[in-house]
Amino acid sequence: MSSTDTLPPLRDVINTHDLKARKSLGQNFLLDLNLTAKIARQAGDVSECDVLEIGPGPGGLTRGLLAEGARHVLAIEKDKRCLPALTEIADAYPGRLTVIEGDALQVDPLAHLTPPIRIAANLPYNVGTELLVRWLTPREWPPFWQSLTLMFQREVAERIVAKPGSKAFGRLALLAQWRADARIVLQLPPEAFTPPPKVSSAVVHLTALAEPRYPADPEVLNRVVAAAFNQRRKMLRSALKGVAPDIEDRLLAAGLKPTDRAEQVPLEGFCALAREVAKV
Numbered sequence: 001m002s003s004t005d006t007l008p009p010l011r012d013v014i015n016t017h018d019l020k021a022r023k024s025l026g027q028n029f030l031l032d033l034n035l036t037a038k039i040a041r042q043a044g045d046v047s048e049c050d051v052l053e054i055g056p057g058p059g060g061l062t063r064g065l066l067a068e069g070a071r072h073v074l075a076i077e078k079d080k081r082c083l084p085a086l087t088e089i090a091d092a093y094p095g096r097l098t099v100i101e102g103d104a105l106q107v108d109p110l111a112h113l114t115p116p117i118r119i120a121a122n123l124p125y126n127v128g129t130e131l132l133v134r135w136l137t138p139r140e141w142p143p144f145w146q147s148l149t150l151m152f153q154r155e156v157a158e159r160i161v162a163k164p165g166s167k168a169f170g171r172l173a174l175l176a177q178w179r180a181d182a183r184i185v186l187q188l189p190p191e192a193f194t195p196p197p198k199v200s201s202a203v204v205h206l207t208a209l210a211e212p213r214y215p216a217d218p219e220v221l222n223r224v225v226a227a228a229f230n231q232r233r234k235m236l237r238s239a240l241k242g243v244a245p246d247i248e249d250r251l252l253a254a255g256l257k258p259t260d261r262a263e264q265v266p267l268e269g270f271c272a273l274a275r276e277v278a279k280v
């Protein structure tokens, strides 16, 4: 598929529609359509999929996804100033782009989507992390999405793919790697954005596994992991004291050393502990 379209360059779009970036909305736009096409390609084969895009802004990634052949894109944008620019894209791709004005944290997109569904977004980092956690923690698995292709601050991307023993290893790594494959697929310097943010960014691609890597109750696992990393410098036996009164026995039953610290425990160990904690 071609990465270009007949629409005006994005720099002209933001001038025409007076889309001066607003810090309060975390607006750092990608204006290079070759780059947005490259990000769109990281989402995999979108030709048979509906793609949920959060925060399309002036539509760089939206255009990339459509030019890459996405069956349908549902874009949720909070800033109504962007809507005229997005309408122009919808007109250029009849029937393939639906735009909802709203806050992605409030809007339920499912009524507007037909599986298979992939998600792609270049979002403000706080919103991105909150949505990622929601997408990774539904009660039932597999989730409504097949893959997530998300731009993050590089440091957050590294936390998602981190391995045990590293400083970046924590709740995000465990949530992501328990039920998905996660890898960094692109690194972007600040200059790739207008205006440039202070830090580098990276695109993370996550593919939902058919079932979790190890059995565990999602709520119990979440609780155990949150408690362990809330006090990551403490030994597990004291960090997890509030989780169960006999936590030391449960740690031993899970094959873990009560004197270990959370960042040394692999995913498999946390899942074993969640199973022990779930026992009455």
Ligand code: SAM
Pocket (backbone or CB within 6 Å): 025, 026, 027, 028, 029, 030, 031, 054, 055, 056, 057, 058, 059, 060, 061, 076, 077, 078, 079, 082, 102, 103, 104, 105, 121, 122, 123, 124, 127
């Ligand atoms: N996707 C565009 C790009 O790559 O150039 C814009 C990226 S900009 C980093 C983030 C976009 O998310 C902005 O357009 C902003 O208005 C929008 N946004 C911020 N918070 C949002 C929210 N809660 N729900 C939906 N969109 C949001």
